[in-house]
Amino acid sequence: MSGPYEHPYPNPELAETHPFVPHDHRRHTDAEIVTRARAARDRMAGRRSVRMLAPDPVPLEAIEACIEAASTAPSGAHQQPWRFVVTGDADIKRRLRLAAEEEERTNYLEQRMNPEWQEALAPLGTDWHKEFLEIAPWVVVLFELRHGHHADGSVKHHYYVKESCGIAAGMFVAALHEAGLCTLTHTPSPMAFLNQVFERPRSERPFVVFPIGHPLPGTVVPDLTRKTLDEVRTLVGPPPGDASG
Numbered sequence: 001m002s003g004p005y006e007h008p009y010p011n012p013e014l015a016e017t018h019p020f021v022p023h024d025h026r027r028h029t030d031a032e033i034v035t036r037a038r039a040a041r042d043r044m045a046g047r048r049s050v051r052m053l054a055p056d057p058v059p060l061e062a063i064e065a066c067i068e069a070a071s072t073a074p075s076g077a078h079q080q081p082w083r084f085v086v087t088g089d090a091d092i093k094r095r096l097r098l099a100a101e102e103e104e105r106t107n108y109l110e111q112r113m114n115p116e117w118q119e120a121l122a123p124l125g126t127d128w129h130k131e132f133l134e135i136a137p138w139v140v141v142l143f144e145l146r147h148g149h150h151a152d153g154s155v156k157h158h159y160y161v162k163e164s165c166g167i168a169a170g171m172f173v174a175a176l177h178e179a180g181l182c183t184l185t186h187t188p189s190p191m192a193f194l195n196q197v198f199e200r201p202r203s204e205r206p207f208v209v210f211p212i213g214h215p216l217p218g219t220v221v222p223d224l225t226r227k228t229l230d231e232v233r234t235l236v237g238p239p240p241g242d243a244s245g
């Protein structure tokens with residue numbers, strides 16, 4: 001069934017060498033789709049970056065399921081060029097905090113972030129203290145796999161690594177929120193110390209750090225507003241099938 005398609009996908013010759021399976025999908029009505037889309041929007045609207053995470057434990061199974069959710073992200077050539085390194089170990093979290101704070105002290109106090117940058121951050125109230133890295137029950141570090149290896153050990157090129165990891169990171173944030181957990185996308189800079197702390201090879205590059213947990217009772221977040229639909233959406237041309245245009 002190729003419907004309006006002149007060039008069916010997959011092309012029948014390809015299907016002989018590479019298997020394809022039916023896509024499992026339930027079609028919803030327009031009304032259901034709008035309702036579901038708005039419900040997803042409303043749930044996501046409640047997500048905030050939390051910098052006062054509680055030390056209360058969180059089941060590892062929840063973190064692992066969120067990693068599995070993130071790892072469903074689309075990626076360049078379906079290479080899934082990511083590794084989620086998870087730690088709940090007090091000593092490692094402490095080393096992580098101390099190393100991150102050392103870099104951040106230079107960023108904030110020795111002007112490695114210029115005044116314009118620091119001014120942009122002022123409403124968030126961030127500074128060089130990164131206690132959440134030690135207090136949160138879990139810290140997950142997402143590493144980019146800059147390249148892989150073929151069976152014979154030779155280097156396998158990876159495509160769109162940053163884009164792929166960015167999408168996976170977004171899906172991880174969404175999954176944690178759906179699970180009822182809080183996180184913060186922390187990007188200590190420079191991040192090379194994370195390779196040492198986690199003993200990761202040079203082929204893996206730290207992408208983002210996620211301290212994860214419950215918010216401390218009484219947690220506050222900056223009183224920010226988000227851009228409105230009109231500020232972020234540009235509709236070009238009439239919707240498909242619209243006769244009025």
Ligand code: IYR
Pocket residue numbers: 104107121124126127128186187188189
């Ligand atoms: N890496 C620093 C600075 C920082 C930069 C941006 I852009 C932010 O949105 C937040 C913080 C830090 O983690 O404090």
